[in-house]
Amino acid sequence: MAILYELHPKNPQQRTIEKIISSLRSGAVMLYPTDTVYAIGCDLSVKSALQKVRQIKQLSNDKPLTFLSSSLSNIAQYARVSDRAYRIMKHLIPGPYTFLLPGTKLVPKLVMSPKRKTTGIRVPDQVICQKLLETLGNPIISTSAHLPDEEGDFPTIGVEKVRLFDSLENLVDIIIDDGTEPGFEVSTILDFTEEEPIVVRQGLGWKEVQTWLDYVP
Secondary structure, X not given: OOEEEEOOOOOOOHHHHHHHHHHHHOOOOEEEOOOOOOEEXXXXXXXXXXXXXXXXXXXXXXXXXXXXXXXXXXXXXXEOOOHHHHHHHHHHOOOOEEEEEEXXXXXXXXXXXXXXXXXXXXXXXXXXXXXXXXXXXXXXXOEEOOOOOOOOOOOOOOOOHHHHHHHHOOOOOEEEEOOOOOOOOOEEEEEOOOOOOEEEEOOEOHHHXXXXXXXXX
């Protein structure tokens, strides 16, 4: 059964953060709040944890995983960012946006799209996420924690926190509760792998994306 940690959403206790980080470095998988939905995540650098996340979400190895990064400069370590992409991202970060970018050698193969060699990266506008990233020093996997239905599929709808926790408490090692209900709106996905950026999915903040796509040359 997962260990439950309660954290203040604006002033998370550093001692508790450090306990969580110690577990992540040892291969733990967590359920945690983001600025969009609750997510399942782990340390990007721990292969066994990456495999466990895939098992929980029933994802084959050809399905890429998104991860959280602390800043735009940190993204540049894990992906190749064109000048225009950089200018657009600078206006959107931090926020509910997933950027599809060509990955660098620092991105594990278990995370990238095997055919396109691309990866999805977010910089969250959420205090607990940023504290975890700052303390860990590595990106953190972030795949939405949707409940499986009767067919074993994961519907993209909002759920009550108690149902979410009950569903996953025997699958993850850590559950973080910040006292808020899970969000149900997903991130906007912006593809920067081609010459012209493309909005792949309209989620939170997609109108802002359209504004900056039109404004930034």
